[in-house]
Each structure stands twice: as structure tokens, then as C-alpha cells.
Amino acid sequence: RKKDNRMFSNRGMSLEDDINVTNEFYLETNQAVIHKKPTPVQIVNVHYPKRSAAVITEAYFKQASTTDYNGVYKGKHIDFEAKETKNKTSFPLANIHEHQINHMQKVIDQQGICFMLIRFTAHDETYLLDARALLIFWNLKQSGGKKSIPYDMIKNQSQLIPFHYQKRVDYLTAVDKLYF
Amino acid sequence: RKKDNRMFSNRGMSLEDDINVTNEFYLETNQAVIHKKPTPVQIVNVHYPKRSAAVITEAYFKQASTTDYNGVYKGKHIDFEAKETKNKTSFPLANIHEHQINHMQKVIDQQGICFMLIRFTAHDETYLLDARALLIFWNLKQSGGKKSIPYDMIKNQSQLIPFHYQKRVDYLTAVDKLYF
Numbered sequence: 001r002k003k004d005n006r007m008f009s010n011r012g013m014s015l016e017d018d019i020n021v022t023n024e025f026y027l028e029t030n031q032a033v034i035h036k037k038p039t040p041v042q043i044v045n046v047h048y049p050k051r052s053a054a055v056i057t058e059a060y061f062k063q064a065s066t067t068d069y070n071g072v073y074k075g076k077h078i079d080f081e082a083k084e085t086k087n088k089t090s091f092p093l094a095n096i097h098e099h100q101i102n103h104m105q106k107v108i109d110q111q112g113i114c115f116m117l118i119r120f121t122a123h124d125e126t127y128l129l130d131a132r133a134l135l136i137f138w139n140l141k142q143s144g145g146k147k148s149i150p151y152d153m154i155k156n157q158s159q160l161i162p163f164h165y166q167k168r169v170d171y172l173t174a175v176d177k178l179y180f
Numbered sequence: 181r182k183k184d185n186r187m188f189s190n191r192g193m194s195l196e197d198d199i200n201v202t203n204e205f206y207l208e209t210n211q212a213v214i215h216k217k218p219t220p221v222q223i224v225n226v227h228y229p230k231r232s233a234a235v236i237t238e239a240y241f242k243q244a245s246t247t248d249y250n251g252v253y254k255g256k257h258i259d260f261e262a263k264e265t266k267n268k269t270s271f272p273l274a275n276i277h278e279h280q281i282n283h284m285q286k287v288i289d290q291q292g293i294c295f296m297l298i299r300f301t302a303h304d305e306t307y308l309l310d311a312r313a314l315l316i317f318w319n320l321k322q323s324g325g326k327k328s329i330p331y332d333m334i335k336n337q338s339q340l341i342p343f344h345y346q347k348r349v350d351y352l353t354a355v356d357k358l359y360f
């Protein structure tokens with residue numbers, strides 16, 4: 001009984017894994033073309049062995065300048081960031097980098113669809129928060145306001161993402177409601 | 181005199197460098213948000229020194245599963261691949277991987293704007309070829325036809341990209357003509 005529950009709930013997999021599985025399903029069923037961007041890496045040294053593949057022997061992680069995911073859905077550009085928190089009562093804005101906020105603002109200005117997927121692991125809930133709302137909370141913080149978004153506020157301002165076995169984070173359902 | 185010519189022509193910089201400079205200009209002037217995707221790397225070993233940044237000590241290049249660039253322009257999703265050839269009379273289709281073709285087909289199906297930027301270095305010319313046209317040539321090749329696209333055909337079927345000092349590959353001019 002416990003096993004079944006685990007199989008059909010969000011618990012156990014990371015938000016990113018769940019999104020990747022979902023994107024794979026969207027891709028195979030021709031619903032959307034959305035990919036995770038590769039981790040940006042600064043390559044310093046590469047070794048080229050004679051009879052095998054090139055080996056990168058020195059590289060460093062670079063700060064990502066944009067968001068985690070982007071792609072196309074019904075002709076529109078989709079761009080989003082995914083964040084998990086163990087916090088029960090709020091989402092700490094320290095989780096987000098300023099360059100990500102700047103990128104989101106630019107995507108909005110260019111009329112792209114832009115949002116954040118937030119998972120509260122303690123509640124086993126994932127929400128879609130429109131980037132415009134996120135920017136309001138961010139700007140309040142910048143002008144001396146709260147350093148986090150209260151859970152109740154997110155519950156009110158966001159779309160709860162339904163869970164399906166093959167679409168573990170079925171965010172397109174929320175995208176349809178909010179943007180189409 | 182020679183120096184001036186070099187400064188104001190395409191010669192000397194790679195197509196990718198030119199596109200990156202152009203995208204930077206588009207970004208700063210709020211015309212579009214288009215980025216090069218990071219090179220996908222399979223990270224095998226990471227060393228965490230005590231007082232400095234993590235060092236990747238073993239990693240391998242992964243085959244890219246999509247195209248080089250994507251982003252948003254006037255709300256629409258833009259997706260493209262960039263290719264250079266030294267060939268004077270044709271563009272060899274062997275330059276393109278099948279998974280890139282599959283990706284382009286999926287982007288088109290999802291109503292995204294999809295194309296290839298082709299530079300003939302010998303002619304110092306860069307063309308925008310719509311992905312639908314590229315797919316025709318690709319499918320002809322697959323069914324036993326030509327293994328390359330003749331230069332004259334590209335000249336006829338594509339948009340020549342204008343060159344500007346700050347917009348070294350001003351492809352949005354061609355995008356406006358073709359898709360808006």
C-alpha cells in the first residue's frame with residue numbers, strides 16, 4: 001500500500017527529474033518542444049587520446065545567465081526556472097539569482113511566456129507562478145520588503161500543477177489556463 | 181585601407197562569433213532574447229578543493245540533440261542552427277546531423293520559427309534558409325538524391341543576411357521579411 005502511494009506521488013524524484021520526464025512525454029506526443037539547457041561549463045583543458053574520445057581534464061562550472069528550461073508551445077516561446085524548497089511556510093527569494101530575474105524581465109518584454117515552477121517538498125505540491133508576479137515580490141524585497149514569498153500567497157497567486165504518472169509535472173495544463 | 185576593409189567585412193571572425201556579437205546587440209537594444217546553448221558535457225569526475233572552486237577533472241563532449249541557438253522575438257519562438265562551409269559551389273548536407281533535422285521538424289510542427297544560417301566563407305556571404313526548405317533537400321538526399329545543396333539554389337531560396345558593424349549577422353531583418 002505504501003509502495004503504491006510512492007509510485008503515484010511526487011515523492012522520491014527531484015523536481016528537475018520530474019520535469020525532464022514530463023518534457024520527454026510532451027516531446028513524444030508532439031505537445032511541446034521544451035528542453036533543459038545544458039549546464040554551462042568553462043573548458044580549460046582537453047586531452048585528445050590517440051584511439052578514443054577527447055577527454056576534458058580541466059573545466060569549471062559557470063554561473064548560468066538565464067533560466068533552466070525553454071522551448072516552444074503552440075508557436076509561443078516558453079521560458080521557466082524550476083526551484084524546490086524544504087521550507088513549509090515560504091519560498092526564500094535568495095534561491096533566485098539577479099541575472100535570472102533580469103533574463104525573465106527581458107523574456108516578458110519580448111512577449112514570451114515566462115514563469116517559475118516552485119515545489120514545496122514538505123507539502124508535496126508544485127506551483128506555477130507567473131514571472132510578472134515573481135518580479136513584484138522580487139522588487140518588494142529589493143526595496144526593503146520581505147525576503148521570501150509566503151506559502152499562502154503562492155497558494156493564492158499560482159496554479160497548482162496536477163500530477164499524472166507520465167506527466168509528473170503537467171505544467172502545460174496550467175500554461176493553457178493562464179496564457180491561452 | 182586593407183585594415184578598414186577587414187574591420188567592416190565579415191572576414192576574420194567565425195560565423196558563431198558574429199552571431200554572438202549580434203545577439204548581444206539585440207539583447208542590449210531589447211530587440212530579441214536569443215542565446216547560444218551551452219556545449220553539452222557529460223561530467224564524470226569533480227574535485228572539490230578546500231578553499232577554491234570545484235574543478236571538473238573528467239568530462240566528455242556529448243552529441244548536441246538540438247540546434248545551436250534559440251530564444252524569443254516578438255513573442256515567437258526562434259530556433260536555428262549555424263553552419264559555415266569553405267565549399268564554393270554547394271553546401272554539403274553531411275554538415276547536419278539527423279537529430280538536428282528531427283528537432284527542426286518538431287519545432288516547425290509546434291509553429292516555431294526555424295531556420296539555418298549558412299555562411300559561404302569563400303563568397304563572404306551568409307544566408308538564412310528556412311527549415312522547411314532545408315527539410316526538402318534533406319528528404320531528397322535520404323531518397324537517393326544530391327548530397328549537397330547547390331550554391332545557386334541557396335542564393336535563390338534564401339535571404340541574404342545584411343552586414344552591419346554592430347549587427348554582423350543581422351538575421352532579424354530576414355526573419356521579419358520571411359515570417360512576419
Ligand SMILES: [Mg+2]
Nearest residue numbers: 068081082083
Ligand atoms: Mg533551477
Ligand SMILES: [Mg+2]
Nearest residue numbers: 248261262263
Ligand atoms: Mg553549428
